[in-house]
Amino acid sequence: MTRAVGTVVRGLRGPIINNGDDIQQIVVDTVLNAAKIEEFSIEDRDIVTITESIVARAQGNYATIDDIATDVKAKFGDDTVGVIFPILSRNRFANCLRGIARGAKKIVLMLSYPSDEVGNHLVDIDELDVKGVNPWTDVLTETQFREHFGYNKHTFTGVDYIDYYKSLVEAEGATCEVIFSNNPKTILDYTKSVLTCDIHSRIRTKRILTNNGAEKVYGLDNILSQSINGSGFNEDYGLLGSNKATEDSVKLFPNNCQPIVEGIQTKLKEATGKTVEVMVYGDGAFKDPVGKIWELADPVVSPGYTKGLDGTPNEVKLKYLADNNFSHLRGEELKQAISEFIQNKEEDLVGAMESQGTTPRRLTDLIGSLSDLTSGSGDKGTPMVYIQGYFDNYTK
DSSP states (O other): OOOOOOOEEEEEOOOOOOTTOOHHHHHHHHHHHHHHHHTOOOOTTOEEEEEHHHHHHHHTOEEEHHHHHHHHHHHHTTSOEEEESOOOOIIIIIHHHHHHHHTOSEEEEEEOSSBOTTSOBSSOHHHHHHHTOOTTTOOEEHHHHHHHHOOOOOTTTOOOHHHHHHHHHHHTTOEEEEEEOSOGGGGGGTOSEEEEOOSTTHHHHHHHHHHTTOSEEEEGGGTTSSOSTTOOOOTTTTTTTOEEEETTEEEOOOSOOHHHHHHHHHHHHHHHSOOOEEEEEOOOOOBOTTTOOBSOOSSOSOSEEOGGGOSOOOOOOHHHIIIIITTTOOHHHHHHHHHHHHHTOOSOOTTOGGGTTSOOSOHHHHHHHHHHHHHOSSSOOOOEEEEESTTOOTTO
């Protein structure tokens, strides 16, 4: 019988994960239980994905604001610290900023505008045109920014992040000066000690600062890259990918995920005889068309995945084949011709017209986005996602 369904995605409900839980066994048990209850069979090249949050929870990868402050103090001493390019997020950055401020005496907070790196806007870009402000060349003080644009609250959160961030710094006993610029070199007019908080552009920013006279340059990936007084840490990403846990702590991005995904794969193989691919995922990579926010505040989409998820899709565009190669065919003849073309397609279709319009992204990024949209970030209670048929095509 011809299959009527291609890819199937299921959000799996599991237990609430706590520090010390055996995350590998919990994932395996959840998958096996779901398959039994929902009556689906586990097959080779199925995929199980696990949100980074529950992996970090099981690892107990947490740190306090005091831990952040201790590391910042050790790196910067009594220097005025230039904190540049943070994202505008209560969940992602507020507690980080509190820790930074607690470890410093003065902060020069430099915000990018009209938006942060992931698309949270301080001001609508059209307003820049109205006011004749060029965000690539113009440096604004807080007073100048207010004179031009007034007070604007975030579209979704209703927060004025300029006031909010400044108040967080001052509440920790540090003084705070706010400026606005998209040029990393601007901060060097205020201090030579810089903590750059951008995520995906951090390597370039550090290079520019170092090459232009900065004396101390660190990124969020360098803060809590080692344990502070027994705290959690992330050797690769530090505070990047962290989230607010409590009013006084953050949950860090999980550590050492590769043994976890490989262990789950092995356990599922032992239980079912099938080779299931496994990955840990954080933020997907997609843009909200209304809020203009990129959902990509984690340093990577996947910090760990099994080798079957390496690479990019190698697919052809069905509508291109139907409109071009086989435009003279209809019905069963068209189906047969396209099926034969797919079965005999080249192993590398990069540059081929038949593949134009297919998504040239890594499998882990695509699957991470699919998983993130499925599990959501609220109360769905499905921190694991089971995907079937992802690697199938029209001929299967």
